[in-house]
Amino acid sequence: MRSKTCTLAGFVVSLLLSVGAQAAPAAAPSSIPWPAHPAAPDDPAKVAAAKAFIVLFHPRADPRNIALAVDRMMPRMVAVARQQDPKLDTKQFVKDARARYLDNAVKMLDLQAHVVSRHFTMAELKAYIAFFGSPLGRKLTAATPQIEMEVMMGKRTLALPPTPHRVTIIPPGPAPTARDKK
Numbered sequence: 001m002r003s004k005t006c007t008l009a010g011f012v013v014s015l016l017l018s019v020g021a022q023a024a025p026a027a028a029p030s031s032i033p034w035p036a037h038p039a040a041p042d043d044p045a046k047v048a049a050a051k052a053f054i055v056l057f058h059p060r061a062d063p064r065n066i067a068l069a070v071d072r073m074m075p076r077m078v079a080v081a082r083q084q085d086p087k088l089d090t091k092q093f094v095k096d097a098r099a100r101y102l103d104n105a106v107k108m109l110d111l112q113a114h115v116v117s118r119h120f121t122m123a124e125l126k127a128y129i130a131f132f133g134s135p136l137g138r139k140l141t142a143a144t145p146q147i148e149m150e151v152m153m154g155k156r157t158l159a160l161p162p163t164p165h166r167v168t169i170i171p172p173g174p175a176p177t178a179r180d181k182k
Contacts (some may be wrong), residue, residue, distance in 0.1 A: 046117040047110075049125040054112055055131035057141060061112070066105040070098055 055062045060069075074094055082088050117125070131137040 031088045042117050043122075043164050046120075046122055046125060049122060049129065050113040050120070053107060053125055053128045053132065054116060056137065059103075059141065061109055062142060063102060063105045063109060067098075067102055070101045073095060083123040134138070 059065055074097070077097060078088075078090055078093060081093055082090070120128070133140060
């Protein structure tokens with residue numbers, strides 16, 4: 001599931017960045033510090049707009065949806081933790097795990113919002129919010145995982161040309177000595 005959402009996010013970010021790259025020349029890779037630290041503090045209004053865009057574009061990034069997913073996964077998480085520790089305090093485990101996952105979700109959304117806010121103007125963010133909040137944008141967001149799955153399944157049916165040479169896989173072990181080569 002994560003790979004599908006990462007693929008979707010990567011696709012849209014690539015699409016958005018490629019559109020932006022056509023408008024302005026890209027900076028040289030060596031001139032872009034990673035992680036990006038802004039020279040000035042981020043505009044709180046743009047950060048809020050970026051959060052709204054991210055949640056509309058990628059509903060699974062919404063902490064409310066993450067809370068629902070954690071609640072669905074929690075019985076299995078408790079079962080696994082109980083196997084490792086039969087004396088587990090279940091209530092405390094659930095409380096701590098849920099808090100940890102939700103805290104991480106909020107922090108990740110905040111990080112993403114700050115980064116996204118640096119790449120788009122307020123007008124662009126409002127346009128993205130308007131689109132992804134529209135019926136067509138919601139349809140795109142809902143249909144994208146299915147489209148990606150169909151593309152992935154279609155790639156499996158493509159005939160690949162035969163490999164022109166043999167590939168020998170050498171198992172790990174001691175390196176051959178000069179005597180072994182004779």
